[in-house]
Each structure stands twice: as structure tokens, then as C-alpha cells.
Amino acid sequence: MDIKIMFLIGLLIANMAQSQSEGLFSVRTIAFYNVENLFDTINDSLYFDDEMTPDGNYNWTFQRYRLKISLIAEVISKIGRSITQTCPDIVGLCEVENLNVIKDLVNHPILRPYDFKIIHYDSPDERGIDVALIYKSDRFIPTSFKSQRLLIFNDSDQRDYTRDQLVVEGLLEGEKFYIIVNHWPSRSGGVARSSPYRKAAARLNRRIIDSVLRLNFDAKIISMGDLNDNPTDRSIKNTLTSTARENKKSPSLVNPMESLYKKGEGSLAYRDQWSLFDQILLSKNLMNENRKSYTFWKTGIYHPSFLQTNTGNYKGYPFRTYVGGSYRGGYSDHFPVYAFLIKKVD
Numbered sequence: 001m002d003i004k005i006m007f008l009i010g011l012l013i014a015n016m017a018q019s020q021s022e023g024l025f026s027v028r029t030i031a032f033y034n035v036e037n038l039f040d041t042i043n044d045s046l047y048f049d050d051e052m053t054p055d056g057n058y059n060w061t062f063q064r065y066r067l068k069i070s071l072i073a074e075v076i077s078k079i080g081r082s083i084t085q086t087c088p089d090i091v092g093l094c095e096v097e098n099l100n101v102i103k104d105l106v107n108h109p110i111l112r113p114y115d116f117k118i119i120h121y122d123s124p125d126e127r128g129i130d131v132a133l134i135y136k137s138d139r140f141i142p143t144s145f146k147s148q149r150l151l152i153f154n155d156s157d158q159r160d161y162t163r164d165q166l167v168v169e170g171l172l173e174g175e176k177f178y179i180i181v182n183h184w185p186s187r188s189g190g191v192a193r194s195s196p197y198r199k200a201a202a203r204l205n206r207r208i209i210d211s212v213l214r215l216n217f218d219a220k221i222i223s224m225g226d227l228n229d230n231p232t233d234r235s236i237k238n239t240l241t242s243t244a245r246e247n248k249k250s251p252s253l254v255n256p257m258e259s260l261y262k263k264g265e266g267s268l269a270y271r272d273q274w275s276l277f278d279q280i281l282l283s284k285n286l287m288n289e290n291r292k293s294y295t296f297w298k299t300g301i302y303h304p305s306f307l308q309t310n311t312g313n314y315k316g317y318p319f320r321t322y323v324g325g326s327y328r329g330g331y332s333d334h335f336p337v338y339a340f341l342i343k344k345v346d
Helices: 003-022 062-078 099-106 191-215 234-239 257-262
Strands: 024-038 090-096 116-120 130-136 140-148 165-172 175-183 221-226 268-270 273-275 278-282 295-301 337-345
Touching: 024 062, 024 175, 024 221, 024 278, 062 099, 090 099, 090 175, 090 221, 099 116, 099 130, 116 165, 130 140, 130 165, 130 175, 165 191, 175 191, 191 221, 191 234, 257 278, 257 295, 278 295, 278 337
Parallel strands: 024 090, 175 221
Antiparallel strands: 024 337, 090 130, 116 130, 140 165, 165 175, 221 278, 268 273, 295 337
């Protein structure tokens, strides 16, 4: 027999043996996506959404809205697909205007076959943007959910209306998980001036997590969202208390995205500086390498070339819907982020 053929047969047998020893794994994708102003075209008198209407500054027409829905559906359908051969099982969203736009999204022909269900509450944000959770109904069964209000006040002691934090308890293929979807206050007015607002959001998030851990110290918790701070900022490192790696003696969350940020990776860019505001944090027991139940495998930022601006001063930046008020017909000013959960299958 030819030596090359013998070598290839030997290599194939070795790979098969390794595969059998490692076993089979079930992989589930959890994702988060800031979809950048997913507004309908209807003027809502209760919110400041006038600019996102056909007569507004952005000339937001029904045709542009339908294209935006198609683009976001396309992105969601592809996150994690190279590994799992399907779209994410659970997706947190922010900057969605209302329940109707989320319904249009999950009922788009690209996503309709997956039978995504929706959890959403209207929050008191002044612009009318909310957070939401969509999930495959054959993978995840919610058992309870609620919206936690964030109360913050400006320098004049007036309330600053912002997004709620969505808390969902449910079963991922029979395993109990707690998922929190966030969109913390922006950096409008400057980083230092707005920092107390994000620290207040971090304190609320920490209280929610602690209330769960008091009932079950081994609870599996995923807190994800656009935090408008980087993984190394004080609101996340100190107030929320996160570590880059598991600390078995501490109730701190593990933030696997901290290492990505330190490598220079980001989910959005401004003035040639990358930030990683979009994050997925995990309770420490999800870092357990015992694969008999779902545990953390790896995380990443989804930024294929079609999601990037291809030319000009913003080359490599997220391909946005608008740039400086000018319509570009892109996806979002943020890249989505994701985490894989893995479990050994008998």
C-alpha cells in the first residue's frame, strides 16, 4: 500500500479515537445586540421619537425601517452558526422602541422558522427605547420575568428617565438560568459627569444578583447588555464586582470579555478608539469545567466583514444605519457579542 495512503488512514483513525474519547457536546449560543435605534415610523406623543419618523430629521421611512428589520434579522441568524449550525438560542436586545418592532423582527422570514418568543416591557426612557429578550421556544422556557426600575436623579435633583433592567428566570433544556438584560445610562454630558448614573445601574444589577444568590449560591446567572462602560471601568470592576477569572471564594461575576478588551478588541469605535461596552458576565459556577451541565466555553465579538464599513475614515468600524445624520443603510453602530455554553452528551 502507498505510504501516503497509509499515513492518511492512520491520521483518520487517530482523529476518530480522539473524538470518541472526548465525547459529544451540546453547544448553545447566548447573544446580545444593540441594534441602534430600531424605531417604527409612527410618532409616539409620549416619547421624544420625532426625529425617527418620515417627517423627522432622519427621514425615517417605512422602506428604511423594513430594510433595517431585514438586516438585523440577517445578523441574528448568523451569530454562532459556524459552530452550532444554527442561530442563537437566547438573544438580549437593546434600543428597540416597542413590542411591535420586536414582533416584526422575529416574524421576518429569516427568523420565523426558529419560533422566537419575546419578553419585553415598556421602560420610561425619554426616547422610548427598551431592552428585550427573544428566545427559541423549544430550547428555553421562562418561568418568571420582571422589569426592575432604575431610579437616578440629575444635578438638579430631577429624575433622569432611563432603561429598566429585565430579569428573566427560566429553564434552558431543563437547567435553571437567570438572565438580566441591561442598557445602562449613556456617557452623554461626559464620562465623569455621567459616571454616577452607571454606578447606580451597577448597584441595581448587583442587588438583583445578590437576591438570587441568597436563595441559591450556585445559581447560574448571565448578566448581559450595553453597559456604556468598559470591562475595566469602576462601575463594572468595583461596583458590580467582576473578575477576569473565576474566584471561588467571592460572589463576584466572571467577565470573560475583559481579556478581549485588554487585547484591544471592541464592539464600537469612536475617534479611532475601540470600546467594549457590550458584555456578557457570568456567575462563577458557569465556569465549572464539569461538562455534565451547561457551563461556559468561550465568548467573542461577532464582526464579519459585511458588518464593517469597508472604505473611508471609518473603515473597520461597525457599518451604521446613520453617520452624523446621514443615512448609510447599514446595520448598527455596535457589533453583537456572544457566549457559547457547552454540555457533554451521553
